[in-house]
Amino acid sequence: MVERMVSLSVGILLSTSLLHALPEAFESDADPHALFATLLGGLLGFFLLEKMAILRHSHHYEGDGHGHEHGHDAHEAGKAGWMILVGDGLHNFTDGILIAAAFLADPGLGLITALAIVAHEIPQEIGDFIVLLNAGFSRTRAYVYNMLCSLMAVLGGIIGYAALDRATNLIPFVLVFASSGFIYIAVSDLMPQMQRRATLRETIPQVVLIAVGVLTVLFLTGQTHGH
Template sequence: MLATTIGGVASISAAAVFSFTLLSKMVERMVSLSVGIMLSTALLHALPEAFDSGADTHKLFATLLAGLLAFFLLEKLAILRHSHHHEGDGHHHAHGHDAREAGKSGWMILIGDGMHNFTDGILIAAAFLANPELGIITGLAIIAHEIPQEIGDFIVLLNAGFSRRRAYVFNLLCSLMAVAGGLIGYYTLDQANGLIPYVLVFASSGFLYIAVSDLMPQMQRRATVRESVPQVLLIGLGVLIVVFLTGAH
């Protein structure tokens, strides 16, 4: 309860601060840190935890494959993630084009985020049931991943005509769906401990997919040495944070 509540409020509040003050450079830096945290959480902690559980190795790899394909399909259906267009983005549209497009997708963004946050709550619950330490680091990884995504959501909602207060309140309500997911996940998975390794593998597939298919390509578009050096350093910092907090080797 505490982890999902703090995670939801912290990620939304941080995203609101960045969005409303337009600290774009800090947002870009956070993407790099998020990549390091998500990749190391999945590869150095969650996946080893799942494979050390004694569950069938072939089934765990099948779950990893199914998870990657599921996130790909969710992206295709625009349920999990959505692309963001803004006025002045360099594309030649009539004035107001992007605002109209955002207006059409504003409520869908909130619905998609609510579903996503509900799933995050279940994943946090599964991680805590497997290992409290893993629960904490999973919560931190989800927060780190949510902030850049929520910043984009705020910008779209503001462009769609939401006031700052209304955008914050609706996004906060969606983020608190993680609490409901955490409660359901805790009481459901507690009765079926054998499912925990598979949920952890599915969570890892999400971290891997988002980091590799979304965040890293964004970083690759900034290929100058001036941009690349901080990116590499912050990815390394993200890895070190996970290693330090979890004792992963």
Template sequence: MVSLSVGIMLSTAFLHALPEAFESQADTHGLFALLLGSLLGFFLLEKFAILRHSHHHEGDGHHHAHGHDAREAGKSGWMILVGDGMHNFTDGILIAAAFLANPQLGIVTGLAIIAHEIPQEIGDFIVLLNAGFTRRRAYMYNLISSLMAVVGGVLGYYTLESASNLIPYVLVIASSGFIYIAVSDLMPQMQRRATMRETIPQIILISIGVLIVLFLTGQQHSH
């Protein structure tokens, strides 16, 4: 899923969303500046999240009252839910903007987000279990957090429809998110598997991701 996500996300950004944005009537220099600013913004957001989530572990030499670690783990679980809910809300807006720009672009953007979200949601579920949530609660809260994408999609559809000039800028932000996630998060994970036996399936799955986007893009041009 990680390898497939890389192929889909980078192809969606470079072959579909960014061309759609730059072929619009929006200012080219403004779009490039937004692309740069968004990439740096995602970097800072990730830095902030890492700093906020860092906390001590048992046996690290710090002395705290009994039950402190359980409370801290619970806090980190709630922070992840809030952050993931906001992330999903934003994803919904991005999908809405993509569909308003072009239905095929909406499909590949949704596909790119789904490909990334499946492993991420599984990871969040495991983190919630480690934070002390029961399986039932972790599943329910994760589901509620995921449904924020629907809220963002509906709101984005009716908001951006009346402000279509904002769509190219939203597409650039979406592309920068795809590029940043693929390059800073997913690809480093793939680099840890350095043997040829592990590398070949990665290359194949990245290629499949690219071909999926190319196929959908080709379908669009043929219509």
């Protein structure tokens, strides 16, 4: 199920950013050079944020042969669990702002952006839940904390809507920044996961699901613009 969601997410994320969010931003009155600079800054920024997360996370597990004292890796996993929660909360808060900006630009784009974020968040939240369990959280605590982190998106949406409604000139830049995140996630994170399964039998469903993601976005766009 998670593997299928990853393939579907690639199609939705790329088509949302390349076919809708970026055109919407560049059709505005904003300076194209400034928008491209925002796109470049977003891609590099996500790269650096991921590097920081990789450097600060421990990937050991108890008894992996690294020679630490007993309990060291469990302690490190516990710290990583709390870092996951903080990072996920901030990420969801940002997602809320991005959805608000998309809805302010165009209700149809807002719907598609929300779909893209949900499609990506499902496999990510499942992964986070597993990390929290490995970090020593009970199932109930892991579920409750994940839900609280998810609610940060609602807070981000409310604040983003209130702020951007008074500063509409910033909306194109937020859309470009969101697109840089979608593109980076799809190309740097999700596609490499799919490349690990390189047989024809595994590749065909991946390609089909990517196409389904793209067609879903195109269908929703046609429906929202049709009304």
